[in-house]
Amino acid sequence: MPADRSQATPSAAASPAGDEFYCRQRKLGTWFYCDRPKPSSPDRSPSSPTAPAAQQLAAIGRELDELKARAILEPSEENVTAYIRFQREQLDRASTFSDQWQRTIWQNPDLDYTLQRPVSTLGKRAWLDNRSAEEDQALARLSERYGIFYFYAQSCGACDIFAPILKALADKSGFSVVAVSMDGGPNKTFPNYVVDVGQHERMGLKNRATPALVLFDTATKRPIPIGTGILTADEIRDRIFTLTNTKVGSDF
Structure with missing residues (x-):
């Protein structure tokens, strides 16, 4: 009795290793279930975008x-x-x-702020020396155009300390100083004083605190308040230079 051919046909579960004739020698492949389908990879949904830093x-x-x-x-x-x-x-x-x-x-030197304002001891010393030389030249030039209003009071003890500092700076830099008495009293450092008859208000000062300094531009008639209270000579120099020769935000 002829053998049942249906039993010889490879099934989906048959192993290619057991079907030497059909799968290995004849290489009948998919039609005889020799090539098993590869398991499908799990469906990977797009991952959510990374959260902002x-x-x-x-x-x-x-x-x-x-x-x-x-x-x-x-x-x-x-x-x-x-x-x-x-x-x-x-x-x-x-x-x-x-x-x-x-x-x-x-x-990236363009990002290095210390090149503009050094922080090392040697670099800072060189920067200060260079800045001082610039201020000397600038103040000598500015004294030809600007004058200083000095508001004081005879009863002001701080004014007695501050007046000689201002006088020394004015003599060195060539600035002319107009001493204005807020209470009518004299000033031994600036004997050619004048009494306030509205100058204080016209200079844009908000209160009557003394001593007070105002730089006055004789060309534009524009007052530039410098500061109130006792200032050192270096502070006066630096403020005058900053207010007249630098733009806001450029020196910091």
């Missing part, structure tokens, strides 16, 4: 606060260890940022 940083801060609070409220070894490890990770991240910041500054 600011949100990630905020999440780290919240996690650090939570671990710290947990370690304080329940100071078990596990909780304290978790807080210390996480804190150390953030310190390492901050150190890496700081290191990269410094390297970037070194390699």
